[in-house]
Amino acid sequence: MCGIAGIVDFNNREAAAPVVGRMLDMMPHRGPDASGIYHCQPVTLGHARLSIIDLSASGDQPIHNEDKTVWITFNGEIFNYPELRSGLVEKGHRFYTRTDTEVLVHLYEEHGTDMFARLNGQFAFALWDGRKQSLLLARDRVGIRPLFYHRGNRRLTFSSEIKAIFADPDAPRALDAQTLSDIFTCWTAMGGATPFTDIHQLPPGHFARFDRDGLTLQPYWVLPFGAETDESKTEEDWVETIRALLLDATRIRLRADVPVGAYLSGGIDSTYTSTVVKRHFNNRLHTFSVGFTDPRFDEASFQKIAVDSLGTEHRAVRCAEADIGRIFPRVVWHAETPLLRTGPSPLFLLSRLVRDSDFKVVLTGEGADEVFAGYNIFKEAKIRRFWARHPDSKMRPALLARLYPYIFKDAKSGAFLQSFFKRNLTDVDSPAYSHLLRWHNTDVLKGFFSADLRNGSDSLTGFIDRYAQSLPDGFMGWDLLTRAQYTESRLFLSNYLLSSQGDRMAMANSIEGRFPFLDHRIFEAAARIPSRLRMRGLTEKYILKKAARGLIPDPLIDRAKQPYRAPISRCFFGDGQPDYVSEMLSDDTLKRYGYFDGKKVARLVAKCSQGRGSLLSERENMALVGILSTQLVHHQFIEDFRVPATRRREHAAIR
Incomplete structure (x- = not known):
């Protein structure tokens, strides 16, 4: 596990190496054991190392092939690297380290982008092919390891973390209204988006190539849901x-x-x-x-x-x-x-x-x-689909009490929750049926948005339409559970x-x-x-x-399924309230940043400050965290972002 960073610049500028050094300085936590930089115009590759395999200095990166025409900076692990290495040695490849990183270099030489089908691992890497003057970016199948990039004019900056990209003065720093809206709907950015304008992430199971002709992305693996099931096995x-x-x-x-x-x-x-x-x-x-x-x-x-x-x-x-x-x-x-x-x-x-x-x-x-289909949302979808066949049934919604016995504890709460779960009950033809209820519930949080932020983002219907357009062919022919697992x-x-x-x-x-x-x-x-x-x-x-x-x-x-959760409102109010809370949620700061309606936030803060935080609804708790964290993101990455004036350490230079 490590941190990677780099710049490919086809504009013949020579200032990339110091910038990549500062990028590494932004994420010392990812690589406390060693660091290195390879620079040879137009590419600069940087690496911060957390030593796990081949602890010797010979395993420091970037790593190269025999004639130093292929270089790589790698984050992650290739778990089947001993088997891959043996096969490559038999084919004549020579190794100078015991790392899994070097296996990738020779595997690329042998198979090109067909290499990904042979990998079992969790990874993000950047590989420079000097002969082709081309950068290959890749990310593991399910996106365990991160990889972000910013594309400029004939220039690409990439890193394991966004803060490192922000060390590049060419990278913009602004929050994206549409992505903020998406986060306040389904908790995350969609696809290759990030919360920041013009900062993208390489999607899971993809590789990208950047050369003088531009940037191209290509999938090498897709989520296997929808594959033909095997009915022959017991x-x-x-x-x-x-x-x-x-x-x-x-x-x-x-x-x-x-x-x-x-x-x-x-x-x-x-x-x-x-x-x-x-x-x-x-x-x-x-x-x-x-x-x-x-x-x-x-x-x-x-x-x-x-x-x-x-x-x-x-x-x-x-x-x-x-x-x-x-x-x-x-x-x-x-x-x-x-x-x-x-x-x-x-x-x-x-x-x-x-x-x-x-x-x-x-x-x-x-x-x-x-x-393996372990979430309650999958069971909710199954019960709601069963209930939708007879929407007036009094017995079918009672099945929800089996999922949440600690919530359906009396007749009053049971009636309220039945009403809650009945929303969009018969929209069974929606491609997002399994998640409609959750998204509607979270989408209400956007009521705290300022008018400008609301105007810069689309509605829940628009979000669902965008998601539907990204779905694979045949999606609606899958059974409900498979569609829910995919989503x-x-x-x-x-x-x-x-x-x-x-x-x-x-x-x-x-x-x-x-x-x-x-x-x-x-x-x-x-x-x-x-x-x-x-x-x-x-x-x-x-x-x-x-x-x-x-x-x-x-x-x-x-045991009954217990979702992982943590306390919310009382973490930020009451005895020992952290100073940053009142600063980030003050009317002045809210107006200056411009994301939220100050009057609505003030009412929420008053409810918490008066000792009634324990009475906050689930939505209000989520709104509180969403508002506070958005304010902190703006403060840390836009208003008060700082790049170290001096290097935290010297990075070994390789050319």
Whole structure:
């Protein structure tokens, strides 16, 4: 895991190397162990290294081929690199390091852009082909590792983080109204957009080529939902298939020259992967978890069941509301986007615990809910579709109480929630049917927008139309569950879960997360499981639960689904209120930045300040976080953005 940066400039300017040095200085957390720069007009490649494979200086980047005509700066891991290396050596390629990075150089020489089909990994890289005078950018299949770019006149700037691109004086710094609107609808930017004008991200499963003719993007892998399902296999066949794939996916993700720990949340997913490690590979596994002082969010009792079962060497961090409020500006700085939840903050503290424990790498259970249909939103869609066949039924909506027994606790709340879930009930022909309810609920937050921001963005209908235009051919012929899984994975997985809660919070403390469930072989196999087995009735992750039975404790398999959440309003108001809150939400600052209606925000702030924050609705809590984080994004990246005046360290120069 590392940070990459670079500039390709076909305008014959020679000032790129100092700029790339400053770009690396903006993200020392991504590469605290070493750094280097390769410069040879028109390209400058920079690299900040977190040493995990080949810890010697020979593994420092950028790395080249035998005659130094191909150079690469690489972020991530290629888990099948030993097998790839052996095949390349047999074909005559000569290596000067033991890194997986050098494998990419020779694989490109051998196969060109056909190389991606051979990779099993999580990566983002930039490869310069000196003979062709061409830059190749690439990102892993599901977007675990980030890669951003800004395109100017015959010039391209790229990096692992947006703040590094902003160290380039040619890059604009402004928030994009339409993307802000999208974030306040579905939590994330859409496609290759970012919250910033003219700053783009390479989409997952894509590569791009930049040369004198311009920039071209091309997919090499697509989400496998919609593939033909395999009806010939029995449940037991699928269980054995998934067990075998998870065993191997976990095995190759333990490849490292440093110790590998594991996150342990107390759910099926992380307990499963930790059990595989403990049983097959490592009898002294170290595990890490986050808990909350507020019992509504705490899963410590389930984490204890997992730890007692596994016998791991375990450490945990307890997160209080004041902790979230204190670190929130740092969380936003690393996330580089407005947020609608405080969930990334505890994960920032968790990765700091891992780093303080002298670990650099952890396995996590992320991705299982997308791959194996584990979210309540999938069950909601199934119930609502069943209810829509008889909209006046009193019995069918009662099934929702099985999803949320802690919400449907009395007749009054039950009646209110039935009314809530009935919205858009019969819009079953909408391509976004599974997510309509959530998007409508979140879209209401845009009522806090200023008039100028509202005028610069489209409506929810416009958002849905844009999303529908991006869908693959045949999408509406898929079953409802498959469409819902695709939508969740397409919009939420890479741009939020693996970014704001994944890469950015881990790398803030120089920690690399690895995700066995997101091995593309597992993703592709799970997509071929018939939907009736992905979700059996209202039992989510049916095949995965069967695979886990007998390996992990039954209480962790049979427990009710508890979404990961963190406290919100009381983190920012009350005793010990952080100073930045009143500054960012003041009428003067709101007017100066221009994103939100000051009067509406003032009423929300008054409700919190008067000690009534505990009475805030879910929407109001999300609005509070969205407004505050947007203000912080503007403050940190536009109004008060600073590039270090002097280098934090000297970067090894290679030419």
